[in-house]
Amino acid sequence: MNRQRLVILALIALAVGAFFLSGAHELLTLDTLKAEQAQFQAWLAEDPLTVIGGFFAIYVAMAALSLPGATLLTLLGGALFGLGLGLVIISFASAIGASLAFLIARTLARTPLERRFSRQLDSINRGIEREGAFYLFTLRLIPLFPFFVINLVMGLTRMRLRTFYWVSQLGMLPGTAVFVNAGRELGTLESLGGILSPGLLVSFALIGVFPWLARWGVEIAKRRRIARQYDKPRHYDYDIVVIGAGSAGLVASYIGAAVKAKVALVERDKMGGDCLNTGCVPSKALIRSARLAQDMRDAQRFGLSAAEPEVDFPAVMGHVHRAIEEVEPHDSPERYRGLGVEVIHGDAWLQTPWEVRVGDRVLTTRHVIIATGARPRVPELEGLEERDVLTSDNLWQLEALPERLVVLGGGPIGCELGQSFARLGSRVTLVERGSQLLSREDQDIARVVESRFEAEGVRLALGARAVRVEPGPSHGDSGRVLVIEREGPQGVETERLVFDQLLVAVGREANVSGFGLEGLGVLPRANGTIDVDDTLRSLHPNIWACGDVAGPFQLTHASAHQAWHATVNALFGEFKRFTVDYRNLPAVTFCDPEVARVGLNEREAAAQGVEVEVTRYGFSELDRAIADQHTEGFIKVLTVPGKDRILGASIVGHGAGELLGEYTLAMTHGIGLNKLLGTIHPYPTFSEAAKASAGVWKNAHKPERLLGWLERYFAWRRRSAQSSATAKRSATRSESHARSLDQ
Structure with missing residues (x-):
C-alpha cells in the first residue's frame, strides 16, 4: 500500500x-x-x-x-x-x-x-x-x-x-x-x-x-414489430439452417445433429472454408517445407554438411495441395450427411428471419446461424488493382517462386508466409506500419522474431506506410514498385521497393453482405462484423452469428468455441443462454520461432491498469532445448503479485504452440504455478519448461526468514553433534587412563 x-x-x-x-x-x-x-x-x-x-x-x-x-x-x-x-x-x-x-x-x-x-x-x-x-x-x-x-x-x-x-x-x-x-x-x-x-x-x-420490465417490454415490442413485417411460417422444415461450411458452420452443424435437431448446412463454395482450403492447412504445409529447407542450411550446427536446398516450387505446392486433399474428407459433404446434416450447395438468401432461399428451394427454419467467414482485406492504394496482388486466398495458385516478394503487413499471416517464402528462396521485404511485428504482442517477444527474420535475410521496413504502386523501374524489368514512407532522421523518407509479387496481409473483413441481412435490418458494427450480443444473438432473436463474421477473434478454435454457444443458445435458449467467454482463448503465430499466448500480456495489463508480476524463463536453461539447439526465446508468465494464480502466459520459441496448452489448461481450471511445479514432467522434454518457469517463480517467493531459521537450526545440529563427539572421545580417554592406573 x-x-x-x-x-x-x-x-x-x-x-x-x-x-x-x-x-x-x-x-x-x-x-x-x-x-x-x-x-x-x-x-x-x-x-x-x-x-x-x-x-x-x-x-x-x-x-x-x-x-x-x-x-x-x-x-x-x-x-x-x-x-x-x-x-x-x-x-x-x-x-x-x-x-x-x-x-x-x-x-x-x-x-x-x-x-x-x-x-x-x-x-x-x-x-x-x-x-x-x-x-x-x-x-x-x-x-x-x-x-x-x-x-x-x-x-x-x-x-x-x-x-x-x-x-x-x-x-x-x-x-x-x-x-x-x-x-x-x-x-x-x-x-x-x-x-x-x-x-x-x-x-x-x-x-x-x-x-427493467420496461426495457424488456420495449425489446419484445421492437422485435415483434420487426417480425410483423414478415409472414411467420406455420411449420418449420428445420430447427437450424447454417449458412457457411467453414470452421464455425461445420461445428454448429455437428452439434445440432448430435442433439438430434434437424439441420441444413448451406455452402456456395468448398466445404471446410478458409481453414482447410486457403488458411490453416495449406499455410502449415508450406511452413513445413520452408522449415526443412532452413534445416538443410543449418545442418553444420549438428555436425552434418550444410547444403543450399534445391527448391522445386511446383513440387512444394503439390505437397500443400496433397495436405488439403488428405484433410478434406474430415469436412466433406459425405461425412456430414452421415451425421444427419442435410448439406445443400448453393447461394443462401434470407427472405425473412425464418425463410432461407437456396436456388428454387425455400427452407423454413426456427433458427438461422450465420457463419459466412471473412476474406482478405485489400487496401485502397494508388496504382494497386486487386487482381494484381497476392492474398492468403489466391496465393496457393502460384506456379513459380517469386524472385522478389514484398509482404504488406507484419501480423501473423504476413510473418508466417513472408518467412516461408524467404526460406524457399525469395528475396522478401516485409512492410509494417507499426513500430514492431505482431503488434498485439509484447515488444520483447516481437524482437526475438525480428532478429531471426533479419538473420535469415528477411528485410524489415517497420514504421513504414505504403503510398502507391508504380510501374517497374525499367523497360527490361517486369517488376513493379511499391513506394513507402517512414520517419527518418531528416523527416519523412521515401523508399521504392521493387517486387515481382506483392502479398497483401493487412487483415481480413467479415462477409456480411450478399445473403439478405441488410433487408432484415441486421447491420454490421463499425468494424464490419455482424452486430450480436454476448450470446451471439442478432437483432432478430432467431438469427445468430459465429466465427470470423461475428468477431472479435479470427481464429479457427475461436470459431468453434463460438459455434458451440450459438448452437446451444439457439436450440435451448428458452431455458438458458450462455455468454461467450474469451478470457482463456489461446493464440499461436506459426513463424519460426513460434509465438504463443493465452490471457494477458504486459501490453494489455498496462492498458487495463492491472498490476502483474512477471516471471521469465529462457530456453537457454532447458536441457532438451540445448541438445536440440533450440535455445532461442523464452516463456513469460504473468501472475497476481505475490500469488501463483496465472493471468497470462506468452511464449516465443521452438514449439511454443505445443507448450501453451499446459498454461491454458491451468488458467481454465484455476491451477496455479505451485501445482505446475508439483507435477512430474518427463526428462528431457520441452514440456519441462512449464515446470521450470514455475520453479523460477517459486524461487523468487521462497520464505527467506524460515530459511534463515533453518540455517541456524542445522548449524546448531552440527555443533551439537561435534560437542557430543568431543565429549565421547574425552570420556573414552578418561576410561582408558583409569584402567591403566588399575593395572
Missing part, C-alpha cells in the same frame, strides 16, 4: 473513531431528534446560514465515511427545512457524500481487488460499460439496497465519477423525498418502520423493477 493510501486510511480511521468515541452515534436516535427538535428550530431561526451549512457538511461527511445515521439526519432535515428546501439540501449532500465514498473505495481498494479478482471484476466492468448508468439507477430507486453499500461497490468498478454522481442524484431522489416528507411529521413518528410500510416497500421495489 503506497503512502497516499496509508494517509487516507489513517484520516478515515481517526474520523470514524472520533465519531464513535464522542458518543455521536448514541445521539442519532429517533427519540433524541424528537426531544431536541425545538432546540434545532431555535438554532435555525437564530442563524440559518450556519445551521444549513453545518448540516450540509455533516451530512456529506457521514455519507462519505459510510457512518450510520444518514436516515435520521434526513428526517431532521425534513423537520427543520420542510419538504422543498430540505429535499434540495439533502439531495445534493447525499449525492456529493456518495461520490466521495465512491472515490474513497476506488482509491483504497480497487487496485488491490483488481489484482486479486481481475477475472470476476472484468465481467462486471464489461456490464458496467454496457449499461452501468441504467443498472445503478435501478438500484438507487430501491431503498431495500443500502445506499452506502452501493457507493462502495461501484467504487470498485470502472464507472466514471461523473456518471455515478448524476445517476445517484436522480436515483436517490424518490427515496429521499419519502424520508424528508416523513421528517415534517417528526413529532408524530413512532418508529422508522412507520416511514416505510410493507405496501410502500413493495411500491419502491416495483419502481426499481419497472425500468
Whole structure:
C-alpha cells in the first residue's frame, strides 16, 4: 500500500473513531431528534446560514465515511427545512457524500481487488460499460439496497465519477423525498418502520423493477414489430439452417445433429472454408517445407554438411495441395450427411428471419446461424488493382517462386508466409506500419522474431506506410514498385521497393453482405462484423452469428468455441443462454520461432491498469532445448503479485504452440504455478519448461526468514553433534587412563 493510501486510511480511521468515541452515534436516535427538535428550530431561526451549512457538511461527511445515521439526519432535515428546501439540501449532500465514498473505495481498494479478482471484476466492468448508468439507477430507486453499500461497490468498478454522481442524484431522489416528507411529521413518528410500510416497500421495489420490465417490454415490442413485417411460417422444415461450411458452420452443424435437431448446412463454395482450403492447412504445409529447407542450411550446427536446398516450387505446392486433399474428407459433404446434416450447395438468401432461399428451394427454419467467414482485406492504394496482388486466398495458385516478394503487413499471416517464402528462396521485404511485428504482442517477444527474420535475410521496413504502386523501374524489368514512407532522421523518407509479387496481409473483413441481412435490418458494427450480443444473438432473436463474421477473434478454435454457444443458445435458449467467454482463448503465430499466448500480456495489463508480476524463463536453461539447439526465446508468465494464480502466459520459441496448452489448461481450471511445479514432467522434454518457469517463480517467493531459521537450526545440529563427539572421545580417554592406573 503506497503512502497516499496509508494517509487516507489513517484520516478515515481517526474520523470514524472520533465519531464513535464522542458518543455521536448514541445521539442519532429517533427519540433524541424528537426531544431536541425545538432546540434545532431555535438554532435555525437564530442563524440559518450556519445551521444549513453545518448540516450540509455533516451530512456529506457521514455519507462519505459510510457512518450510520444518514436516515435520521434526513428526517431532521425534513423537520427543520420542510419538504422543498430540505429535499434540495439533502439531495445534493447525499449525492456529493456518495461520490466521495465512491472515490474513497476506488482509491483504497480497487487496485488491490483488481489484482486479486481481475477475472470476476472484468465481467462486471464489461456490464458496467454496457449499461452501468441504467443498472445503478435501478438500484438507487430501491431503498431495500443500502445506499452506502452501493457507493462502495461501484467504487470498485470502472464507472466514471461523473456518471455515478448524476445517476445517484436522480436515483436517490424518490427515496429521499419519502424520508424528508416523513421528517415534517417528526413529532408524530413512532418508529422508522412507520416511514416505510410493507405496501410502500413493495411500491419502491416495483419502481426499481419497472425500468427493467420496461426495457424488456420495449425489446419484445421492437422485435415483434420487426417480425410483423414478415409472414411467420406455420411449420418449420428445420430447427437450424447454417449458412457457411467453414470452421464455425461445420461445428454448429455437428452439434445440432448430435442433439438430434434437424439441420441444413448451406455452402456456395468448398466445404471446410478458409481453414482447410486457403488458411490453416495449406499455410502449415508450406511452413513445413520452408522449415526443412532452413534445416538443410543449418545442418553444420549438428555436425552434418550444410547444403543450399534445391527448391522445386511446383513440387512444394503439390505437397500443400496433397495436405488439403488428405484433410478434406474430415469436412466433406459425405461425412456430414452421415451425421444427419442435410448439406445443400448453393447461394443462401434470407427472405425473412425464418425463410432461407437456396436456388428454387425455400427452407423454413426456427433458427438461422450465420457463419459466412471473412476474406482478405485489400487496401485502397494508388496504382494497386486487386487482381494484381497476392492474398492468403489466391496465393496457393502460384506456379513459380517469386524472385522478389514484398509482404504488406507484419501480423501473423504476413510473418508466417513472408518467412516461408524467404526460406524457399525469395528475396522478401516485409512492410509494417507499426513500430514492431505482431503488434498485439509484447515488444520483447516481437524482437526475438525480428532478429531471426533479419538473420535469415528477411528485410524489415517497420514504421513504414505504403503510398502507391508504380510501374517497374525499367523497360527490361517486369517488376513493379511499391513506394513507402517512414520517419527518418531528416523527416519523412521515401523508399521504392521493387517486387515481382506483392502479398497483401493487412487483415481480413467479415462477409456480411450478399445473403439478405441488410433487408432484415441486421447491420454490421463499425468494424464490419455482424452486430450480436454476448450470446451471439442478432437483432432478430432467431438469427445468430459465429466465427470470423461475428468477431472479435479470427481464429479457427475461436470459431468453434463460438459455434458451440450459438448452437446451444439457439436450440435451448428458452431455458438458458450462455455468454461467450474469451478470457482463456489461446493464440499461436506459426513463424519460426513460434509465438504463443493465452490471457494477458504486459501490453494489455498496462492498458487495463492491472498490476502483474512477471516471471521469465529462457530456453537457454532447458536441457532438451540445448541438445536440440533450440535455445532461442523464452516463456513469460504473468501472475497476481505475490500469488501463483496465472493471468497470462506468452511464449516465443521452438514449439511454443505445443507448450501453451499446459498454461491454458491451468488458467481454465484455476491451477496455479505451485501445482505446475508439483507435477512430474518427463526428462528431457520441452514440456519441462512449464515446470521450470514455475520453479523460477517459486524461487523468487521462497520464505527467506524460515530459511534463515533453518540455517541456524542445522548449524546448531552440527555443533551439537561435534560437542557430543568431543565429549565421547574425552570420556573414552578418561576410561582408558583409569584402567591403566588399575593395572
